Amino acid sequence: MLGAIEAGGTKFVCAVSDDQLNIVERISIPTETPTETLAQVFAFFDRYPIKSMGVGSFGPIDINEASATYGYITSTPKIKWQDVDLLGQLKARYDVPMAWTTDVNAAAYGELILGAANGKSSCLYLTIGTGVGGGAIVNGEILHGFGHPEMGHIKVKRMESDEFEGICPFHGDCVEGLVAGPALEARVGMKGQQVPENHYVWRTQAYYIAQALMNYSLVLSPEVIVLGGGVMHQQQLFPLIRKELKRLMADYVALPEMEAFVVPTMLGNNSGIIGCLALAKEKNNK
Structure with missing residues (x-):
């Protein structure tokens, strides 16, 4: 199974799919505090044998792999999410390859793979x-x-x-x-x-x-x-x-x-989650 998280300032969309990006299950979780939100994220993914994951997050985020704060949400207006190591917490829970980018980058990738830019x-x-x-x-x-x-x-x-x-x-x-x-x-x-x-x-x-x-x-x-x-x-x-x-x-x-x-x-509200799944697939194939 491929896992995907579109982490938005209002909601987290979580999904799992097969290798052809056919979504098996998808849920939407309100973006509360990091502790509250991630508890629900973990409860969802714990039920599936995830082999890789793509994460597209609201930002700004640190995407520089050489940085000490790689994987963090940084100077977001959402105070409770400032300086949160989102990727680190996900990796601590799931020992699988993970792609990490912005929500809009993920949406761009989704549109390229299956949408208006295919x-x-x-x-x-x-x-x-x-x-x-x-x-x-x-x-x-x-x-x-x-x-x-x-x-x-x-x-x-x-x-x-x-x-x-x-x-x-x-x-x-x-x-x-x-x-x-x-x-x-x-x-x-x-x-x-x-x-x-x-x-x-x-x-x-x-x-x-x-x-x-x-x-x-x-x-x-x-x-x-x-x-x-x-x-x-x-x-x-x-x-x-x-x-x-x-x-x-x-x-x-x-x-x-x-x-x-x-x-x-072309993908509407699915651009980001499809992009995250496509990035997870790419990670799994490397």
């Missing part, structure tokens, strides 16, 4: 929901270096008429501070799903999201960009983003046809 060697996955986070696959490998990408915190050019200060506690008007779900709600005073399709705010959202996609495209040159998260459930955003991205690029570099380049997630 058949490609590179892709970018961006989730726009409670926060904004991104993962990238380059030549079939998850992109990371000293640390992992924090794509939601890049700066973008402000719209001249936009006086909204942004909500990011670290950077104010970074991409996350301008377009995440809470920012959208703060702008218009209602949840995204309550906002009419023709409301001005969607063009504002598209303006900033397209800028971010332009920057990612110029640096990473992905074959496809997959957009997920609660905000992207608003399907009217996709044509607005594609149109704005094309305008911003101004034909400077050639991009794939826009409807095939900027696409919704």
